[in-house]
Amino acid sequence: MRALPVGDGALLVEVASGEEAQALHAELVRRRAEGSLTVREIVPAARTVLLDGLDDPARLASELAASEVPPAPPRARDAIELPVRYDGPDLAEVAAHWGVPEQEVARIHAATEFTVAFCGFAPGFGYLTGLPPRYDVPRRATPRTAVPAGSVALAGPYTGVYPRSSPGGWQLIGTTDAVLWDHARVPAALLSPGTRVRFVPVESPGGPVSAA
């Protein structure tokens, strides 16, 4: 674990893997809840956790440098289930990358339990991990200018769901009607770091069941 100073009031804690970042994030959130850590923002990402708004970052940095990455926290809550139609325009391209028939993309994806590793890009956009590394896919060479809200998409090791229409370069494999972000709802974000997620295939209107 390496704690890099960021300006005068923040630390970027770097760990070896996404799993370690998730474990560290959970531990830091627990410490803030119990009152032993005072910090404005705890922002997990691919292999780091940012702590912003610290009174004494140097003291916390030396404390973290002397400690081990905590073990992964127990899985407390049930997974959130997102209904999905595997009808995305990039399904064939993803199938080609994976070296499987198109229907297999849906089956493999729906059989995976995901975890929200971190959020970013837009309010409520989660970077979900869970697929084995052999299913990594590149971003599209040319991003789309408008990806519809609810698009279920893949890029690198991640699955994501677009909370609203926006430009995007991820490979689109499906669509969900779930509302990922609603600022009038509490909580506004359906997915937050650490949330477990399952995609549940539903029948496309007028089409066959998209996955067994």
Next chain:
Amino acid sequence: MTDRALSVVRAGALTTVQDLGRPGHAHLGVPRSGALDGPAAALVNRLVGNRPEAAVLETTLNGCAVRPRSTVTVAVAGAPCPVRVDGRPAAWGAPVRVPAGALLDVGAAVSGVRGYVAVSGGIAVEPVLGSRSTDLLSGLGPAPLTDGSVLPLGSPDGLHAPVDVGPQPAPPAELVLRVTPGPRHDWFTPEAVRTLTSRTYRVSPMSNRIGLRTEGPALERALSGELPSEGMVLGAVQVPPDGRPVVFLADHPTTGGYPVIAVVRTADLPAAAQAVPGTPVRFMAVHRR
């Protein structure tokens, strides 16, 4: 609609509602947002007797014009500009009474970029995650003002304004931004780090509430490849592939994949909000406190 409201007669180039922003939600991908020149926004609120968290208007370069439906006290500060009430010159940087139905015209900035307009009672649009700020990156909060729109006003607190004038720094002729190195200065050549802190950049006209873009010598990377996404702070000096540093302002993305070579001291960011395109920028290396 009650008479506690403002009609927008001239929205200006870009006028938004701003308050202290919505910090604390970065882990959900929500930018902090809020007034870019925080001290100026705080001053106009003090001048009209509002609480510090009251929402104000933030104008860009050419001001705006509004017509209150009831008599209000307003104050205009930030970028210096002419202020008129029904065509008559009024004070800038001081409380001004605007009668019901009169036209408050906040003119084009004489210097600086962003003007702040407080109205007694504050702008009372519906808050989102505890803030009324317009966030131009993610679209949270009210849309930028448009001609003909109507903004609700809150009830004045009845606080006596504690000040009737306040000192304000002039917009910078040269923007000096103190920086501490890192967290990713090791992704750049030692020469690039020296270039950043010894050469002069200029404020790019592409700057906005998300970032202050600069023009000047490109910073060369020592490491190629992609940095995995990581959390970003206010004031981060991010270097995209073109090598020109971008200073993250209030509406910055919460995570990013371009390396951050240095971080600007928060106290220097209000001046960055007032630096017009073309202003020389110097990044001055300082020791971490």
